Amino acid sequence: MIPLQIIRMNHLFKIALFFFGFFPSVNLQAQVDLAFFKVYRPNGKLLQLEPGGSFAHVAIYAKRGWVHAHPRRGVEWISDFSKIGYPRYEVVILRHPHAKFSEARLRSFLGLPYDWEYDWATHQSIYCSELIGKLFRIRPVPMVFDPKIWGPDYAKKNGLPGLSPDRLYSLARQKGFQVISRPHR
Secondary structure, rough: OHHHHHHHHHHHHHHHHHHHOOOOEEEEOOOEEEEEEEEEEEOEEOOOOOOOOOOOOOEEEEOEEEEEOOOOOOEEEEEEHHHOOOOEEEEEEEOOOOOOHHHHHHHOOOOOOEOOOOOOOOOOEEHHHHHHHHHHHOEEEEEEOHHHHHHHHHHHOOOOOOOOOHHHHHHHHHHOOOEEEEEEE
């Protein structure tokens, strides 16, 4: 005769397998970490993508590493920040203890090229803050491409939907993400 306690444990195990087998896209981590990068030019000046902006890049922690959209290598998983490829940078990490994202959706972005057109509607390429925005189903906002920063070619993109790293940082803070680490390398 099998003790009732073992039968209950076996039953719970089967329920867990059923649940996680049919819902594999839910992030099972205890929290979500986002890394926002302040990137510095060779002359030491902060790279700003918008007037008054602080951040030029963003990544998300997943499976003991970071996923981001790299301008030359596209969407990739890296083990540590040194692989990001910026010679001089500072990182601010935001954490939310209960945020969830779809791991299946995250995997679907791996390997996509970087989106130099910053086109939210395309599915063939993606930029760093768009990757995070789409993971969390954040609505894009009209973007502003200051010609002093971006040059005249990007002016035609003003008003198109998207998210800058700075806008994403603000939205994450509004959604309860807390700063857990200030600039480190």
